[in-house]
Amino acid sequence: MSEEQVVVSTPGKSDFLKPVIQIAVMVTVIVSTILTIFAWPLATATPKNIPVGITSTVPNLAQGVQTQFDQQQPGAFKFIEYKDLAAAKAAISHREVYGALVLTDKPQMLIATGASPAMAQLLTSISIELGAQISAANGVSAITFAIEDLAPLGTKDPRGLGLSAGSLPLIIAGIVVGLLGSMRLRRTSQKFLVAGLAGTLAAFSIVAILNLWLGSLQGNYFLEVAVVALGIAAVALTIMGAAALAGRVGLLSVIGLFFIIGNPLGGVALPQELYSPTWFGTLGQYLPLGAEVNLLRRISYFPEASTITQWATLGAWLAVGVLLLVLAPERKPKEA
Numbered sequence: 001m002s003e004e005q006v007v008v009s010t011p012g013k014s015d016f017l018k019p020v021i022q023i024a025v026m027v028t029v030i031v032s033t034i035l036t037i038f039a040w041p042l043a044t045a046t047p048k049n050i051p052v053g054i055t056s057t058v059p060n061l062a063q064g065v066q067t068q069f070d071q072q073q074p075g076a077f078k079f080i081e082y083k084d085l086a087a088a089k090a091a092i093s094h095r096e097v098y099g100a101l102v103l104t105d106k107p108q109m110l111i112a113t114g115a116s117p118a119m120a121q122l123l124t125s126i127s128i129e130l131g132a133q134i135s136a137a138n139g140v141s142a143i144t145f146a147i148e149d150l151a152p153l154g155t156k157d158p159r160g161l162g163l164s165a166g167s168l169p170l171i172i173a174g175i176v177v178g179l180l181g182s183m184r185l186r187r188t189s190q191k192f193l194v195a196g197l198a199g200t201l202a203a204f205s206i207v208a209i210l211n212l213w214l215g216s217l218q219g220n221y222f223l224e225v226a227v228v229a230l231g232i233a234a235v236a237l238t239i240m241g242a243a244a245l246a247g248r249v250g251l252l253s254v255i256g257l258f259f260i261i262g263n264p265l266g267g268v269a270l271p272q273e274l275y276s277p278t279w280f281g282t283l284g285q286y287l288p289l290g291a292e293v294n295l296l297r298r299i300s301y302f303p304e305a306s307t308i309t310q311w312a313t314l315g316a317w318l319a320v321g322v323l324l325l326v327l328a329p330e331r332k333p334k335e336a
Helices: 013-043 061-072 085-093 117-138 161-184 188-213 221-261 278-285 288-301 308-327
Strands: 050-056 077-081 100-103 108-111 146-149
Touching: 013 221, 050 061, 050 085, 050 117, 061 077, 085 100, 085 108, 108 117, 117 146, 161 188, 161 221, 161 288, 188 221, 188 308, 221 288, 221 308, 278 288, 288 308
Parallel strands: 050 077, 050 100, 108 146
Antiparallel strands: 100 108
């Protein structure tokens, strides 16, 4: 009998190090990318065409104020003149401007903290600077602008931190439902049902915390529940549809779009006019989280403002998820 030689191959040094290096480089690239996307908008925030109202007893004063501010911060503010105080307040309540300068015998700065605490703080500091400039130019005693907040935050959450912190669970809820539904459910009807049921139950809980307990939301409870439920269902269905149609690539792509891109660009911490470039802020408003937070703010603090765009955006994402699931082939149940 001939003896068979058995050759045992041992992994070379390159085979040993290759996967280690790949993982290390991959983690570095992913973490650096996420950090850049999350930190860049905050670190490069620059005012750009921020709409601010102005009303005065002096005709065409807005042009002069616009010129003065453009000399100091070119393109930072866009002043819109209104005929009287009532018109300026109406513009704020309809979300046409973030605030308004009232240059009369009783100077005021109208702000709306509910629209953006950061913007309200910025406009307050501008009124102080403007008062000092007017005083210096005319050689009079210091002029103080009375601050009137037309959309104040709740007494339980005067800094608006609850909604900022709550925005993360809003998007995570939809992602978790989408992930679990993609992994555990095979029938399309089950995926539709879990998106609706889980979204509704989670919405009742989330809004109860933000509205009834923390006071971060001030609007109609059931209407805000509808907003959050729609947002969760839209995210979940789109994720499940992408996963069913394109597998892991579709799943990760949609999660990356909604969470890694949509979260920092959603306008939660910053208004869209502070993003650089400005189209970042615009993009964020057409993703689920940006539309959802904007809609919740309008319902809570600006009931007179239009909400058509935000409802349409969430509805469009819901329709995308439904379409993807309908087009995707249904997974066959496992045989016993």
